[in-house]
Amino acid sequence: MSELPDPPADGFCAEAWARTARLREAILKLPFNEALTDGSLSREVFAFYIVQDARYLVGFAQALSAAATRSDDADDAAFLAAAANAALLEERRLHAGYVEEFGLTDAEIAGVETSPTCLAYTSYLRACALTESYPVLLAAILPCFWVYQHVGTAILEATGGAEGHPYEAWIKTYADDEFARGVLAARDLVDKVAANSDESTRERMHEAFLRGTEYEWMFWDSAWRRESWPTAEFRDR
Numbered sequence: 001m002s003e004l005p006d007p008p009a010d011g012f013c014a015e016a017w018a019r020t021a022r023l024r025e026a027i028l029k030l031p032f033n034e035a036l037t038d039g040s041l042s043r044e045v046f047a048f049y050i051v052q053d054a055r056y057l058v059g060f061a062q063a064l065s066a067a068a069t070r071s072d073d074a075d076d077a078a079f080l081a082a083a084a085n086a087a088l089l090e091e092r093r094l095h096a097g098y099v100e101e102f103g104l105t106d107a108e109i110a111g112v113e114t115s116p117t118c119l120a121y122t123s124y125l126r127a128c129a130l131t132e133s134y135p136v137l138l139a140a141i142l143p144c145f146w147v148y149q150h151v152g153t154a155i156l157e158a159t160g161g162a163e164g165h166p167y168e169a170w171i172k173t174y175a176d177d178e179f180a181r182g183v184l185a186a187r188d189l190v191d192k193v194a195a196n197s198d199e200s201t202r203e204r205m206h207e208a209f210l211r212g213t214e215y216e217w218m219f220w221d222s223a224w225r226r227e228s229w230p231t232a233e234f235r236d237r
């Protein structure tokens with residue numbers, strides 16, 4: 001691992017991270033992440049997660065693109081637009097590798113309904129993009145970067161480098177220095193925007209950061225349960 005600069009010890013992000021410590025601990029202890037760590041996670045559950053996540057990434061990239069259009073700083077807009085591009089191309093390429101490895105057909109993927117939690121999380125990000133201020137939108141997006149880096153790094157450490165692990169590519173993507181640099185850049189941007197916001201906006205940013213982190217917990221939990229719509233049996237089509 002190369003040297004990465006230390007993130008600031010104070011500011012919005014440090015406080016948001018401290019306020020969500022218990023939730024993050026709970027994320028690492030989720031059955032999905034424990035099974036991902038010890039390699040026992042079934043292909044069926046991981047495949048379900050991959051299909052949902054590919055759909056999630058479209059909503060995430062739309063929120064990032066919306067944030068890019070709302071930034072009046074050219075460098076920040078370029079960072080957000082590049083992050084949207086990376087979510088749509090690089091992360092979805094990772095998914096495509098698993099789709100090929102598992103031999104999932106287009107028909108099988110199309111047959112998996114978008115889960116209530118996946119729809120709720122992407123709808124939340126899209127709603128923030130449409131109705132919230134730029135600082136609150138950025139705070140809602142940040143857990144998508146930061147929590148994944150945290151989980152990827154924790155699993156890499158727990159597996160002693162993930163060599164030969166069944167989910168090695170996934171673990172290494174999110175524990176990678178390049179991904180960590182993106183997280184640091186996102187944190188710098190959020191800290192800068194928060195420092196220029198008033199107190200009530202900063203409080204709304206904390207609420208959005210918490211909500212995004214809660215959705216991260218829910219996303220892994222819903223994948224573990226292969227969540228479906230409890231109302232599906234009442235549909236007339």
Ligand SMILES: Cc1ncc(CN)c(N)n1
Nearest residue numbers: 053056091144145148219
């Ligand atoms: C649900 C979710 N959250 C975050 C990430 C990392 N971009 C992701 N792939 N999926």
